Amino acid sequence: MGEERLKFSLEEVYVPLDLMERQRDTMFEVQAGIDGQGDEIGAQTLGDLDLDRLLDRLVTNSEPNRIGIIGEPGSGKTTCLQKVAAGLLDLQLLPIWISLADLQGKTLEDYLLQDWLKLATRQIAIAPQLQQDFASQFEGGKVWLLLDAVDEMAIDASIALTSIDRQLRGWIGSAHVILTCRSNVWDSGKNALENFSTYRNLSLSDGDRGSPDRVQQFIQGWFRTQPNLGENLSTELAQPQYQRLRDAIKNPLRLALLCRYWLLTQGKLPSTKASLYRQFTDTIYAWKQDRFPTSLAQRQQLNSALGKLALQALSLESPGEPQARVRFRLHEHTV
Structure with missing residues (x-):
């Protein structure tokens, strides 16, 4: 597409x-x-x-x-x-x-x-x-x-x-x-x-307790030219096994990545958080390929390096002060 x-x-x-x-x-x-x-x-x-x-x-x-x-x-x-x-x-x-x-x-x-x-x-x-x-x-x-x-x-x-x-x-x-x-x-x-x-x-509301369903509004806006795709995604998300995924996509960036993934693949939703983030990572790489071209080998190397950096950051945290000493910077306009 x-x-x-x-x-x-x-x-x-x-x-x-x-x-x-x-x-x-x-x-x-x-x-x-x-x-x-x-x-x-x-x-x-x-x-x-x-x-x-x-x-x-x-x-x-x-x-x-x-x-x-x-x-x-x-x-x-x-x-x-x-x-x-x-x-x-x-x-x-x-x-x-x-x-x-x-x-x-x-x-x-x-x-x-x-x-x-x-x-x-x-x-x-x-x-x-x-x-x-x-x-x-x-x-x-x-x-x-x-x-x-x-x-x-x-x-x-x-x-x-x-x-x-x-x-x-x-x-x-x-x-x-x-x-x-x-x-x-x-x-x-x-x-x-x-x-x-x-x-x-605050997180996007999902219609719980009478609040406006901002998640659904976002999906409708994203798939405004292909409403059937948006309806299919909403129907899939409503399944009981996707409760944790519904919680995760109350974050606007995660919801945008999920909509992007669904539009490109029209595939089945991930069942675990690990597979969700793996697909999000692949989606970001594909989304920004025109600005930051990467090969499959480069992506694998980058993922490995970021994983090691994350572990190093965790090892440097001060007791009782998580993230006080080490921070990652990722421009929001990048994603």
């Missing part, structure tokens, strides 16, 4: 995610689920608070907003931030998107005044007056900095959070700031951004 059948706009496959507002100075527990994921206890659940309502709340705030959107890998943090950007544009505000991995050691100020302005204006050199006019937009409270993926900065987690905090000073500090970060990085130790209001992406 051609790649042209696998291209979507954000609106075609986007489904709203519920958000949970985390209370400051509160110890959070996690109800164990698949892969240790779950919902936090002791936080205020915002239920069906969607991004439009959240934006309505934020834009009426007279002080610069400081918002953190956190979650597990593949939980939809970047997509959520993209929807925020679209909403801000609709309100004729000025969102500035920065993928923090692109800083490459530069400060936010240097990146904004040089790299970002050059891209935005398509100019080779930026005149001082243009830089001053640009800074005045910040000072007028018109700018919203959307900082994606603190966890993808090429520095230690605690240093990354502290670095962001120190850079949100002066004229840049007048901007509203919304950033995304993986939960394990945000909670890895003393957080210099603890003054941020923090929202956590």
Whole structure:
């Protein structure tokens, strides 16, 4: 099947995610689920608070907003931030998107005044007056900095959070700031951004307890041009033996990979978590073959090396502080 059948706009496959507002100075527990994921206890659940309502709340705030959107890998943090950007544009505000991995050691100020302005204006050199006019937009409270993926900065987690905090000073500090970060990085130790209001992406709802069936909505959007395929997948997923799989695909990335796999193979669903992740791995390789060409031998070597790296990471964990010392970085736009 051609790649042209696998291209979507954000609106075609986007489904709203519920958000949970985390209370400051509160110890959070996690109800164990698949892969240790779950919902936090002791936080205020915002239920069906969607991004439009959240934006309505934020834009009426007279002080610069400081918002953190956190979650597990593949939980939809970047997509959520993209929807925020679209909403801000609709309100004729000025969102500035920065993928923090692109800083490459530069400060936010240097990146904004040089790299970002050059891209935005398509100019080779930026005149001082243009830089001053640009800074005045910040000072007028018109700018919203959307900082994606603190966890993808090429520095230690605690240093990354502290670095962001120190850079949100002066004229840049007048901007509203919304950033995304993986939960394990945000909670890895003393957080210099603890003054941020923090929202956590919840898993996709599946219609349980009267909640909207976001999983089904996503499947319908993915197979919008081939509805029979989507119905067949939903019917297969409803079988009792796939309960753990249904839990796993409440993660948007996993659900996207499953839909991709089903579209390409129209095969039988995996019966174990191991086979599920093996198929997900094969699906990612095939999906990104045009950007990152790999042979079968290279894939096998890469899988072996990643397995050894994972074991090494586990052996380096501090007692009582899992993932505090070792982190993996995988750009979300890669997958």
